[in-house]
């Protein structure tokens with residue numbers, strides 16, 4: 295009868311939580327208002343998401359002339375109210391940031407496998423899925439909810455993409471859990487089926503959301519992950535849905551793009567909007583980090599560090615290439631000049647043979663020297679090679695001259 299006991303606990307906890315919410319509602323609101331006055335910005339109460347709807351939305355609006363982006367997360371209705379009527383509420387989180395900040399958020403999450411943020415997120419999602427499928431009460435979910443709330447960063451520096459995923463997971467959990475518990479009066483057998491169905495629903499949603507973050511490409515020979523936007527956008531469905539909201543504020547039309555349960559839809563719009571503002575989202579040639587190129591910054595690198603790495607590699611590559619071509623050039627010149635001497639001796643096979651003995655010997659020596667110089671040799675060695683070749687060339691010229699004179703005498 296363990297499952298029966300669990301059911302009883304479930305109902306009890308649900309009721310007590312509801313009661314606690316009613317009793318706690320006023321102090322909670324006061325806290326929110328205090329926070330609002332202190333920071334000038336409302337923060338989302340992540341531990342007590344209402345979740346009337348299983349959908350979590352993310353919206354973006356641009357203010358290119360002022361180099362700003364406005365990013366908001368929350369339930370679909372609240373975001374609509376915000377972007378059409380300017381209504382803020384404690385159930386949305388809004389940030390006005392420097393244009394391009396979303397790219398920083400993405401970079402942080404791509405590399406966060408080491409600091410474990412994405413790992414925690416996935417573990418908590420799995421834990422919550424288990425709570426639903428086993429029909430446990432919210433009390434058992436506290437551990438995961440608290441871990442996610444701790445990860446949620448409502449400061450101005452908070453990663454809004456990570457915040458969105460946390461909000462999304464908690465909204466989905468609360469909704470599925472709430473709907474499941476409302477079916478509690480039905481028979482055990484159908485209850486179990488429902489639990490499995492809601493758990494499945496939750497799991498599918500969360501996996502879809504986390505998918506773009508899984509299997510991000512790696513920089514060769516390292517553990518560094520990065521976003522490859524063209525590849526990731528191409529791999530996503532081609533019919534993403536986005537709401538376009540607009541409002542007439544301060545004499546201008548403001549347009550916002552809101553996607554439900556999808557980050558890739560927002561990413562698509564983000565990249566397109568930046569492009570229209572003459573900014574290209576690209577990857578650092580060295581470390582793969584996302585960078586934004588514009589008229590003032592057309593660098594292929596994310597930092598001076600990566601630029602230096604590239605410079606070192608480029609110099610090395612070129613030195614090798616130049617050294618090789620210099621050495622090859624010197625040898626070719628030597629060969630052609632000394633080989634041409636043979637024309638003078640064409641009429642005398644004996645003279646030609648005599649010339650060829652020295653020619654072949656010196657040619658072999660020159661080749662051996664050249665082989666030793668193929669990599670990035672010091673300039674002094676290349677110069678010594680050049681001097682040696684000039685000397686040998688002179689020897690061969692002298693010999694050819696001598697043989698030519700003897701030929702004419704006889």
Ligand SMILES: [Zn+2]
Nearest residue numbers: 578581596600
């Ligand atoms: Zn870089």
